[in-house]
Amino acid sequence: MNPGALVRYADRLPITEATPALTIGEGGTPLVRSRNLEGGFGIGALYFKLEGCNPTGSFKDRGMVVAVAKAMEDGMSRLLCASTGNTSASAAAYGAAAGLETVVLVPEGSIAPGKMSQAVAYGARVVTIQGNFDDALRIARELADYAERFALVNSVNPHRIAGQKTAAFEIVDDLGDAPDCLFIPVGNAGNITAYWAGFREYAQDGEATRLPRMMGVQAAGAAPIVNGAPVPNPETVASAIRIGNPANWARAVAARDESGGAIDAVSDDEILEAYGLLPAAEGIFCEPASAAAVAGLIKRARAGEDFSGSCVVCVITGAGLKDAPAAERLAVRPPESVPPDVEAVARLIERGQGA
Ligand code: F0G
Secondary structure, eight states: OOOOHHHHTGGGTTOOTTSOOOOSSOOOOOEEEOSSHHHHTTOSEEEEEEGGGSTTSBTHHHHHHHHHHHHHHTTOOEEEEEOSSHHHHHHHHHHHHHTOEEEEEEETTOSOHHHHHHHHHTTOEEEEESSOHHHHHHHHHHHHHHSTTEEEOSTTSHHHHHHHHHHHHHHHHHHSSOOSEEEEEOSSSHHHHHHHHHHHHHHHTTSOSOOOEEEEEEEGGGOHHHHTSOOSSOOOSOGGGOOSSOTTHHHHHHHHHHHTOEEEEEOHHHHHHHHHHIIIIISOOBOHHHHHHHHHHHHHHHTTOOOTTOEEEEEEOBBGGGGGGGGGGSOOOOOOOOOSOHHHHHHHHHHHTTO
């Protein structure tokens, strides 16, 4: 049985005897070796960390379980977050499990439908902001300052970062050491911050002999860190990382520089190419933001960077069903309709071979 991230790494998390042992099965996600892209792009060893296998379908659950357990311990009665969708789904789920009211602020018309369904199903109060994510986060921060007993569970909450470190621990525990490079999508920049903290902590404690290069990837239309300036109207097909002014900006830059890594931008076309390659070549269906990490790796490999001696991990941050309509952009064979007759089906399949 999966004990949950809180219990498994309890001695590395800010929990006390008074912290409730909350879990809905987060953490312990698979690290899967690539079957095709590794050879195709000449990478020594390529792995995918499948964070879409968390209970609400994204990596947010690792941090949320800690943030919500601490909110319970502190006697908070309400959770609050701004979100491009996944944080709100996760907050709503852990809020329901903990018996806390959850209020989520999301940018109107721009969160993926699966994520909206989750927040609604888990019973959160969903408020759509007539603006973008950066507007929603600004409002959430101000609201948390003056409204009573609201626990802000965005990645500005240090318990979120603490919980998300556990993914780095798991990668080292599975591989026996840190990888050479970690490719990870960057939005509000909490996750790259958390992984870097986790890898450093494990290396300091002798659990790993080395540190990875942190390779963050932003969408070109929402690439404030790459451009060195906030983006007032961020735009990208990868709605999860449609963020123009990340809260953890400085810490992402520190992770990049301290690790000798990079933060790159990839175009929507490059994201969509990786988004199609992952299911077709690896059997991994993720949401577009997650594919950005793989697009970043492919872009560097094509530009001639030599990964033949490297162990590379790509973090697949969220599940494909979160944003099912995005799959309509893939150049794949559409469903074919036939009468309920075995010969009709057989004829269609034979005719269609290799077409
Ligand atoms: N991938 C997915 C699927 C995400 O949902 C997010 C962020 C990221 C990557 C980027 O992570 O923000 O820590 O740099 N989603 C947030 C949300 C912003 O509200 O769900 P980050």
